[in-house]
Amino acid sequence: MASGELLGVLRRRASRRAAMRGAALSSAGLAFAIACGSSNNNKKAATTATSAAPAPSGGTPAPGGGSAAASPAAGSFKPAPGGKQGGEYRTGFTGPWAGVDPHNSVYGGSGLVPIIYNYLVRTSTIAPDIGILPELATAWESAPDNLSVTFKLRPNAMIAENKQNVPVRPMDAEDAKASFERVADPKAASNGYSWIHDWVDHFEAVDKTTFKVVTKAPYAWVLNNVGNNLYSAVVPKEWLLSPDLKKTAVGSGPFMLQSLEEGGKAIVVRNHTYWEPGLPLLNQITGNSFADQATYRTAFTSKQIDVYGATDVEEAKAIAGSLKGSQRYEDPGFGFNSFWMNVTQKPWDDPRIRKAVRRAINPDEYIQLIAKGLGKQIGPLSYAMKGYTLPDDELKKLMPFSIQDAKQILQAAGQPNLTFKFQHPTSSNVADYVNIFVRQLAAAGITAQPEPQDAGTWVAGYFTNKLSASLSLNQEYANPDFALHWFTTGGITGNSHYDTGFSDPEVDAAVKKAAGTIDETARKAAYQDAQRLIISKDPPFWNFYGSYVNIVVGGNVVNYPHGIGSLGYYYTKNISLAS
């Protein structure tokens, strides 16, 4: 099978750990923004605009100064050619850096890793029109039996000059093998562990420029996972053994890490030996870690940084309006906030109760009040996974808002005055949801009692499945396979942590089948069927709505990569400054 078949719509897994860690910090979200400013709502990467997403403004830039800007075709971004060399681009985010482990960072570090290291390929599920971009791999091909993918590597990706005694040589297949084998090691605790563990048979360095991934069964998401910026960086094999792997970075990417101060700033500078001529354009990128959103915002409005991830569209509009020349983007994203039920505890073992509670929820109210109108009701898969999500009208039919229904179901189930406790971490973002949630349920006669918990307690309870029900933070999955693992036996990790306890062999089979469906059209259909099946089981986990990412970029920035999610990191090398 030609590589073209796999090109179309391969997704990348995103990390839920991002959200979990965000949960662990009661004051900070986990947004960071090196290439992509992202918001405070614990969204990992700014995953962005796509073609048909009927977002209010379809991901086109909303200019701040009044002059109309040309709107690119929604869903694909192409940097305009040219651009001045030089300059320092300043970004910021709230939260800690927490190191730069190439396979294991989800805080600020995850914004540095994708521009310091290279990947075999780059791809984002949100930008199917862009497809798969070659990076270390110049070509790839699936075997006819679909059990392996072979990558041809470029010979001229030089490791950057460094003081860590890593030899300056071209990256090769051995590096790729060593990198993926590290991810496969459970001790590395990388998010990439699960796909490798579930599907990969072995990795092979056929020769210096040929690398092979062999799977146990046909798997549709190989390229997507291999291109995931969270856990698929290709790292020089000597560097993998260094004790400083988390503290600093040695890669072959367009930028090099010059310095990193926890709680302060990170500086990356141009890699002179990067193989693409003329790139990167910027001399330096400075990332600032702010303690909270207000300081982050003030830094942007006083022009101390060049890009800002707003908490909602109103804020973004207000800021863009007050800053002449700035650009505002409403980029679709994978993020959502969710409600989670432990089906091994009462009352959640009764699917009717689960159904009733869901019926009492009105997603529109959250969309209006929290996202200020910029959000979409979604099923188990985000609207941003085009082609994989259920159509809007079907969704509304399958998961309607009806207090009547809720009351009737509760009556029939013998619990007309249902009362339950639920836990949540104390962060202001979650509190907004809690407010509305309690009120909505009360309208159906349900008493939901919030039990706020310190983030540490909450995470621990979550990990050990001790929580009875939980209103969690934003989560994000760019890969349908990963996203649907909430509903499979063993839960999202496969090892029964963060596990709702839900187990249904039909669902397990449907999810597995979909992941193994190589043909794209059939795969999309399989995922839709899987979702219908899951919804019919009154799932123990659903989201309030799918959110968007609100970015405001200063007028001085040229070629800010918007609308393409974490693919944006790939285009960081094309960013330049107007002056």
Place this chain on the structure above:
Amino acid sequence: MNREGTHPGTGAILGLPESAGDRRLARYLQVARANPLGVFGGVLILVLIVVGILAPAIAPYPIDKFAGVPIKAPSAAHLFGTDKFGRDIFSRVVHGARISLEVGFFSVILGTLVGMIIGTISGYAGGLVDAVIQRSVDTAIAFPQLILLLIVIRVLGPSIVNVILVIAIGIVPGVARVVRGAVLSEARNAYVEAARATGASGARIVGRHLVPNVLPLTIVIATTLLGTAILAEASLSFLGLGITPPNPSWGADISAARNSFPINTWSALFPGIAISLTVLGFNLLGDALRDILDPRLRGSR
């Protein structure tokens, strides 16, 4: 003016012979006139208490009702404007008064009582008991205050009760130390020696002599501590570790306002004013009480 040179009591005004109550009233009025700031402070506090108690009646909207257009300036419908959800700020400030007072009073009463007990035992018992308690108190005081609060609230978990406990814990050492000092100097007085000589039990001495003499000092301290406690709660809530939403806490509301843009000036302004006025009231009252109840403490007026 009657013959004694004092104002006629109400009784006299009404043509009735002057009573002890009238004279007491006259004395209070005199004290009040000599401490106008204290009276002002007391009035502030009284208003606060009334507002707090009557919060449900006074507040035009429930605290979590999204009643109006978000981020609106003060208007007739919304005296203090609306916050980012369209909730009425005035209602939230009013209900916040209730919570602040609750936290303030309970934590101070608890902390002062415990501190007084510890300080009295320490001062009166002396010897090893005193040494141990003293060292513990010194340790607690050496601990950076906010950090101590943060650590303990992390251990206990977020809830109003825990906030009260945490602040009370923060209050105990300081009170204990001061009370101990006062008890030590009281205990040296002759009448205590005399009481002991006549065979009075320790408890009796403590109860009848020491405590009543230490009480004024404690009351003065407690009054000022009320302001401190409310500030502490506001700070904790501001940092996100105190009162959790949707409970309205002044500190938490300021923090929430800080995080919206355009900054919701009203949402940030009014709770801050409320905190300032409250603490001001307690400070003024505390100052005045100190001048009245214990002249030795006076900073020379």
Place this chain on the structure above:
Amino acid sequence: MQRYILRRLLMAALIVWAISVVVFVLLRVSPGDPALLQQGINATPEKIAAVHKQLGLDRPMIVQYFDWVGKLLHGDLGSSVLSQTSVTHEFRQRFPISLELMVLTVFWVVVIGIPLGMVSAIKRNSLTDYIARLLAIFGLSVPAFWVATLVLILPAQWWGYAPPLGRQIALFSDPAENLRQFLPASLVLALGPIAAIMRLTRSSMLEVLRQDYVRTARAKGLREQAVVFGHVLKNSLVPVITVLGLLTAGLLGGSVIIEQIFALRGIGQYIFMSLLQKDFPVAQGLVMYTAAVVVLINLVVDISYAVLDPRIRYA
């Protein structure tokens, strides 16, 4: 005298030790597992175990405690769980910032608070005095975090102005920018202390002014007055200096809220972050440092008191 100093030294050591135990226990008792918090999902049991082993959390608490103390005494404060950087390294970077903040704050307190207090005392009960006292009591009543919020956000909203945020400008490389960064923070932080010192100076001075020798000096004429004034000043400033010392001690530990709001990468913000993230080594090390500073300064103050006033030694 020596016995007194020795006794105080011993007590100070005892207190510092007690604090170390309390901090240690409290941190481990508070909910949340640093390994979990760090790893989140996909925190495989193997990895959790590995992190526990790395942090030494798998050993009994007593062993952990003595291990930590042992390292502490050698100056090894350990490494952050989250970022792997050594605590000492971070501390060295952040200390100058908290230090500068402290110095500036104390500067304001001395330069504004003390003179105000003196004027207030001298012009007792005048209008100036009343206004000053009112201002002081306001200063004590307004929450610092509120003022800081307004000071930072309003100019940004109205005029697009903000002091440098996020990046730290070294004092010597760009003094003007550096001061621009520290000015608002130190002023806000100084608000409460200025008020307190002003009141203290005033009352202390009044106390001294009341004494007989002052009245006699007044009767005797200008030259005597000048001499006495110097005397008055010296005596009234003693309690003020004590309090200033304590203030300094407290500020050396950084100010959590102000550093957070003004994005100053100081010790206070570091402590706060580490507490939130249950970064044991950092939290423990920093709390010990802060407490040790307070105890040390208290010790110095006590000893100097004893030197100045022999009666205290026998208390």
